[in-house]
Amino acid sequence: MSRNLSMFARATPLLFGALFVLGLVAPFAVYPTFLMKILCFGLFACAFNLLLGFAGLLSFGHAAFLGTAGYVCGMLVRDAGVTPEVGILGGTLAAGILGWVFGVLAIRRSGIYFAMITLALAQMVFFFALQWRATGGEDGLQGVPRGHLFGVIDLSNNLAMYYLVFAVFCIGFFIIYRAIHSPFGQILKAIRENEPRAVSLGYDVTKFKLLAFVLSAALAGLAGATKTLVFQLASLTDVHWHMSGEVVLMTLLGGLGTILGPLAGAAVIVSLQSELADKVGSWVTVIMGAIFVLCVLLFRRGIVGELQALIRRSGVN
Amino acid sequence: MTSAFEPHPEMLRISDLHAFYGESHILHGIDLQVARGECVTLLGRNGSGRSTTLKSVLGLVGRRSGSIMVNGKEVVAEPTHRMARHGIGYVPEERAIFSSLSAEENLLLPPQVSSGGMSVDEIYRMFPNLEERRASPGTKLSGGEQQMLAMARVLRTGARLLLLDEITEGLAPVIVKKLGEVITELKARGFTIVMVEQNFRFAAPLADRHYVLEHGEIIATIPQAELPGRMDWLHQTLGV
Amino acid sequence: MSEFILETSGLTKEFKGFAAVSGVDLRVRRGHIHALIGPNGAGKTTVFNLLTKFLPPTAGTIHFEGRDITHEAPAATARRGLVRSFQISATFPNLTVLENVRIGLQRKLGTGFHFWRSEKSLDVLNDRAMALLESVDLGRFADTVTGEMPYGRKRALEIATTLALEPTMMLLDEPTQGMGHEDIDRVVALIRKVSENRTILMVEHNLSVVANLCDRITVLTRGSVLAEGSYGEVSKNPKVLEAYVGSDDMNDAHH
Amino acid sequence: QISGNTVKIGVLTDMSGTYSDLAGPGAVLATQMAIDDFIAQEKPTFKVEMVSADHQNKADIASTKAREWFEREGVDTATELVTTSTALAVMKIGKEMNKVVLMNGPASTPITNEQCNDVSVHYTYDTYALANGTAKAVTQQGGKTWFFLTADYAFGQALEKDSSAVVTANGGKVLGSVRHPFPASDFSSFLLQAQASGAQIIGLANAGADTTNAIKQAAEFGITPKQQLAGLLMFLSDVHSLGLKNSQGMYLTTGFYWDRDDQTRAWSKRFFDKQKRMPTMVQAGQYSSVLHYLKAVKAAGTDDTAKVMAQMKKTPINDFFARNGQIREDGRMIHDMYLVQVKKPDESKYPWDYYHIRQVIPAAEAFQPLSQSRCPLVKK
């Protein structure tokens, strides 16, 4: 078992390297906008997974961070005329601050209570986004220019945009990876396993959870802000609670608590949505619902989780 | 359920009992018989499978196979909640007092399965602490009080076969002594008792027979009469 | 430095009018192993909860190392060096034994919030962690996943983790509960070992353990102190014998 | 001249969400009918194909899909596009890729104002036409005092603001308004406030389920028929689901009613046979717009966007759907609109017999005049 694990550990850098190269060449084979969407949602799901998979906190309001960052970035770039990287940073920061507010209110409870509270807070954000004129309400914040990165690189070129998104994803992913495998990550794990014990060892548990929450929110914001640039719009769908549900689905489908699972889940869901869009008409939600049910009942480990288990089993035999 | 003309003096017979938690195989073929009115103990080290034996009788393990006869009836295929109807009372090792119920509600919770259980008054006389704390939420009782409550709970139902898991755990000596008296009295009234005990000094004088478990198997059966002669061996295997 | 490391005065806790602890003046001498015994429901666990701030007292004060800690947060008290163990064993089941101890050691490193730092930065703690594990005889289990270990060893691990905090004083609630005799002996030896240059306050029903280990004993009944003294003194006190042992020979109460 | 000798029409609509009854599958069907009729009548030398997709009311899905269609699948025009957010997103893509965008479902006026461009046509209706048509006609017919029940977001507020202006301009008076959250299900509080105002007309500046629930509850609380309701954005599908009992007597404006004349009836019957519902104005408009587009392609002999747009704008539209139709430079297709009143249950003689047509609003008056347009393409 432990030898297998170390085999995993040795294979990991190889795997990441391969994926990285794949990411570099992918836009020449697959439609870049589609890839960018996968990367944005992938990052969103990874950020979410940091919280659920590694800190054991189910937030049912993560759309609030995705959407808020999207709006903030959109307004900054379109109305304040800043460069895209400033827009992205601004959106991320806004999401982080919002995450801190949510966190302070919700962190005191855990499990289902936590989920409900985050859901309700996100609802407030939704109403705000709906009513505030600057967000364009139902019409959405439209016509966000992609602008010039650092004032130099023209992002209206889809390929340039793609590499920006890819870079953002890699940075976000690296931060998450690092956070999981850091002293902070260790304590997070300990808290998840036995919270009273962690308290008795002198750790201020709420602060650790709060930091995890803020990190996750900010990274979700990073995804949201980038997404706004990609699609040149921010709309209510990104703050709606369906989006919060969707990210849970992506994570669950890909493999909760696995490092690459959320990306895989996002890829599958985004592809399904775009494929199904042409074919099944009104059955989209039913199919999404069915995937949810199947995941929960049969494939709780998710795609990546099941794969890992498979490799492990074949390794043992 | 238990009439005086019942043709089976044997209250509990377990044969070739295997039990599993998920993948792990915990009991490897347990055989034991307990006649009506007897008291036996299961001895063994931590993790030897004593609690699991009791739990398997009730069907609280992942999976079990073999045969369990209660009062001459095969019950191995029956669901847990039916076991109480066969007159089995169980005091679990983790006590399982309910926090959303008051102490008294906890006491009154299990359905009466036959007449002959103790009355609430009798129980309060036996454990005055409980009477004093009767309105308190169950889990707000102290560790020992919860232990008393768990014991009292089955005495009220009229169950004739008692499976008791570490009932002296965490109790002050004064209460342990009282429990010893209670067990003696129960035996006299014809109750059948299977005990799991760490506290050998408590169990030794009460039991008619001791089963010694190791790794999910019975490695020795020691009737009370042979006990003095086997003390050294016990000491060695169990560190008693 | 006062000779008493921990002092309470008039410590009281009421639950809806029921006084679980009333007016307890407890003084624990530095370096002692001090036992808190008493019949069930006497208020021992409640006293522990008060000392470690898991419950706020209704009245009274707690001084630890001369400082008033009555209104401190639990984690702050723990950082001061007053650390408890739980009645049920408290480990991190999916971490390895070594990692468990490291969680305890990590706090002093002060990098708890450093999410940008590599895990490898924790390796500096490994030697110290191994040493702690050796001290409780767990060295060869360092890479075992904790959940798979037997009860007695988990208990030992818990103590090792607690020691990692270098507590000046440890509170142990029924440390031998649910253990076979072999494990009890192991834990008794362990407690004796770790009691060197620290203070221990323990709740225990197993009187042979108490007799064996403790320098001083406080007997609680109904929330108040009934008697205090060495084992020899307390075991002859007729009030104690009546309230706690239920017979006139303390030895009856040994397991 | 026509790329791949195929004209490909993309229908991007809400197949399953809130707007699927008024657009959705019916719009896809209408498109197919238009294509079939075009091929049968005009015998074109090029092929015509249709693709459709469900944008799930999500602007990002709509924009990805549209981009992919234009870039990879040779789609020449994206059509329908219910909900303004998806429409605006796709308009941007259309402009960028130089493809025609034909909008029937979306309602907001920015489409032909601030956000207008030269590749887009807003075909069937907009909030100005509906709200102002209703407000004006009702006020002129004697409904002088108004109270608005407004969905509290940009869209509802715009509806309220525009209609209030019209009411005042026509000698009416707005007694007040109440903003309700969106979406809401219980309107009784708001309706009581409307009732307390004593206004003759309660204007519903909301849409969809909000409107239907408000209407139903107005009947329940005995507010109608003492006070009249005016729906500022309502469709045949809403009236159908409400039933005449609840909606009788209401005023609303529509761009199309199936039972208006023989031509409309003939087409609608064909639609009904397949869809089991009568067409809404969006679905009828979808047919009309696609047909108009295809004819323009044939006439221009090319699918080049600028030429087709020019051809479409140049050709007046007169079919069963549109009377006096014409596409203006801001992309607005103007045509006659109709003020209708919902029949009482006993006036309804057969299924889907729902409306009295009370007034024809001429094309020139029905829509926002070019002189007020904020579209940069409009030369003043």
Added chain:
Amino acid sequence: MEIFGVPSALFGSQLLIGLINGSFYAILSLGLAIIFGLLNIINFAHGAQYMMGAFVAWIALAKFGVNYWVALLLAPILVGALGVVLERTMLSKLYKLDHLYGLLLTFGLALIFEGVFRDQFGISGQSYEVPELLQGGVNLGFMFMPIYRGWVVVAALAVCFGTWFMIEKTKLGAYLRAGTENPQIVQALGINVPLLITFTYGYGVALAAFAGVLAAPIYQVSPQMGSNLIIVVFAVVVIGGMGSIMGSIVTGLGLGLVEGLTRVFYPEASAVVVFFIMVIVLLVRPAGLFGRAV
């Protein structure tokens, strides 16, 4: 007369309407609280089940001519039976796992139900008439009160307090509460816990369906009628203290009132007022108004 600048008649009627809406919140949150209490599952499908209750009533009337009163019984039974099937076949597989899986499963189920009904009945919904017996209204002086709404309050209160009594004051309730904590041991004490759990889920779902039938004559019967409502009801349950029976009833009614008042004084905020109150309550009492500290 005016109260804070609002005519007192309007004020009174808004209070009454608040109470009526509160009745819906109360029944729905009660069902959620019961299910949460015993199964430890946040039943995300509750809104869909409420919607299904309304649709059963509509279908019964439109397709089979079955009237309102029969539907009031029939819908809870049918939808409750579906709940029983779901519990047996799906939810029961999850009890050993983290409770969050229950939330996720029911979330998926809600999507499926909504999708299927949308496909079958379209999005705009259907109208259901007020039953003849309850048509019309009475003039209370300060407002015209539809008789039907009065009936809703009476029916809802009766059901809520009946349920409360059953759970807090009967032996069955004690089993339920104990089963919530440690089903295995309750089982060992001789109580058929799986049956109890199934029954409870069925009952909770039946409550939702009951509310759905009550709602059918008031709101458009549409596939989405439950999904927005349910989020508010979640907030109600959180404010009341999850799993607290009395808490959910009282909070449901109370929040209905508060919401009603907000609609008069600051209507724009009436959609968020519940969430806002939730945040305040959680700051002051993290366990909710009636919740036990966790």
